[in-house]
Amino acid sequence: MALVTTKEMFQKAYAGGYAIGAFNVNNMEIVQGIMEAAGEEKAPVILQVSAGARKYAKHAYLVNLVKAALEYSDIPVALHLDHGADFEICKACIDGGFTSVMIDGSHHSFDENIALTKKVVEYAHAHGVVVEGELGRLAGIEDDVKVSSVDASYTRPDEVEEFVNRTGVDSLAIAIGTSHGAYKFKPGQKPQLRFDILEEVEKRLPNFPIVLHGASSVSQEFVKIINENGGKLDDAIGIPEDMLRQAAKLAVCKINIDSDLRLAFTAGIRKYMNENPGHFDPRQYLTPARDNIKTLVRHKIVNVLGCAGAAEK
Ligand code: G3H
């Protein structure tokens, strides 16, 4: 099956009360692990590429890895630019085979965010590509840019209608207390999300797909494996999965997961290398890393996102 946009995926997800997983990809083993899990669970999936991933692996490698994966699968797959910072990177991805882009104007003023997002939407729609915008600002680390919790801000529900109407975006990322990275809450702090904001946004934008960034749960199982095998991740805390399940039943149609993949991949490598100090064939230590990606993605699809079997409906 060829790459698709997220339009139909989101319509069905909204109506069905589930969400689609948007998983960050950086290399072949991550693409393979995600695609095997999604294929076996018959789940539509979004593979997303950040500017950092594009710089690391190069655009054509990533696009062609995803195209190669399509040869072994029959599920709907969208290729998405994660956190596009400006018009130029969005244009390069639209021209270069992506079916969806995010323009992240959340650090600009409201009017500047609208102007930039509208410009990307006009170009994208003219080329059959869909666009995700963002209102509100998440804490955490993206591409070496650290947003402190002081600079983070929740989405203001009274702005969302105007933003969507003036820009023409196809989906909207909002800030309700999630954050990027593996340290989302302080030790002892009770994890909380502002479901009141999500519900208010949903009222103002009926039937409109909402996106949740910074939604890794930070599996303590993988953290333990990393720490037992020479790593040091103190106090890594993620979003409780029951909160993600709740969000998926509401207007959230896309849930972004990257840190969980990184932890799964790293746990696989660290454990293998610790147990087999004499081995140096990358295929040996990348196999458990890829297996962990598959296990994690299957778990998310079946137990958190609720999108298993959705590719057949
Ligand atoms: O939102 C950020 C994603 O986790 C991508 O991270 O910019 O380090 O590739 P990155």
Ligand code: 13P
């Ligand atoms: P996590 O760091 O919680 O995995 O968030 C990823 C993300 O939002 C990618 O855009």
Ligand code: ZN
């Ligand atoms: Zn993000």
